[in-house]
Amino acid sequence: MEYVLLVSVLISFVLCVTFLPMWIHACRRLKLTWEDMNKFGHPKNIASSGGVIVIMAFILGVLSYIALKTFLFGGQSKALEIFALLTVILILAIVALVDDLLGWKNNGLPIRIRILLAIAASIPLIVINAGTHFMNLPFIGIVDFGILYPLFLIPLAVVGASTTYNFLAGYNGLEAGQGILILSFLSFVAYATGSAWLGIVGLCMVGALLGFWIFNKVPAKVFPGDVMTYGVGALIAGMAILGNFEKIAFVVFIPYVLEVILKVRGGLKKHSFGIPTKVQLRRKLFI
Known part of the structure; x- marks a missing residue:
């Protein structure tokens, strides 16, 4: 019966697919476009900050989940944790949007x-004392x-995951594809460990990312x-904290940790892009 709550995932997908073309058209009309390093000639005609629609679709999808849970099943359990997580994501989205706007x-x-x-x-997440303070560490x-968990580890997880997730980028569809894979896996982990509500929250983002990937792929x-x-x-950090599977999330994030090391080695000034060459273009035309 409660599988009807998965409708929220579909809502996130439909909202993203519906509003993203409008966003693309508006960005092109207002000249809010970026250069595409993955295309030959690097045309500057790609709509920017499509993540605004992704976050909107995700939040509305999660809110629809809360509404269905409340009115169909008469329960509001975990609402506090969900709203705390949404607040974290919304604050960071606003910060990121300002960063994007200044980036022009x-x-x-x-x-x-x-x-x-x-x-x-x-x-x-700190004020609701999210997660558990106990952790089983290897060896x-x-x-x-x-008290170190809420005051130190939670901020460290949020800062680390949010600011380094885009380090493994530089190719069309890569960030969205990574998010789909990681969040699908963590949603399964959440469900398998008894936090089905957290799994649905994660899948709402997966639904939004799938809708975005359609327009972000090559x-x-x-x-x-x-x-x-x-x-x-x-969201990755929040799910790890609320679901108490920090170690699993850390293993998933190892490639990002390695990329951080490489970025620091380059003085945080190196960029990673998939840049096509004339040889690749001729090969593509030949094929």
Whole structure:
């Protein structure tokens, strides 16, 4: 009977597919476009910050889940945790949108400002004392982090996941595809460990990302911007905290940790793009 709650996932997908073409048209009309490094000649005609629609579709999908849960099943359990998580994602989405807008004229918000704002965005999870303070660490055993968990580990997780998720980017459809795979897996983990509500929240983002991927895959018509990458990263961190599977999420995030090391090695000034060459173009035409 409660499988009807999966309608929320479909709502997220439909909303994204419906409103994204409007966003693309509006961005092109207002000249809010970015250069596509994945196309030969690097045309500057790709709509920017499509993550605004992704986050909107996700939030409305989750709200529809809460509504269905409330009016059809008469329950509001976990509503506090869900709203805290949505608040974190919404705050980071606003920060990311400002960063995207400033990016047209300069390099966006300074790194220190972004980190401080990401720490502030984690406050909703801190004040509800999300997660459990106990963690079973390899070679050590069970460790009680006590007050350090909400005051240090939660902000660290939110900042780390939200600000580094876009490090493995640079190709059309890559960020959305990674989000679909990671969040689908974590949603399964949440369901398997007794947090079905958290699994549905994760799948709502998967639905929105699937709708976005249709327009972001090669050849891309829209880019996600930091709005989407910050939001997806924050959701990954939030699910790990609320579902108490931090170690699993960390394993999933190992490629991002390695990319951070490479970025730091390059002084955080190196960029990763899939740039086509004339040889690749001729090969494509020949095929």
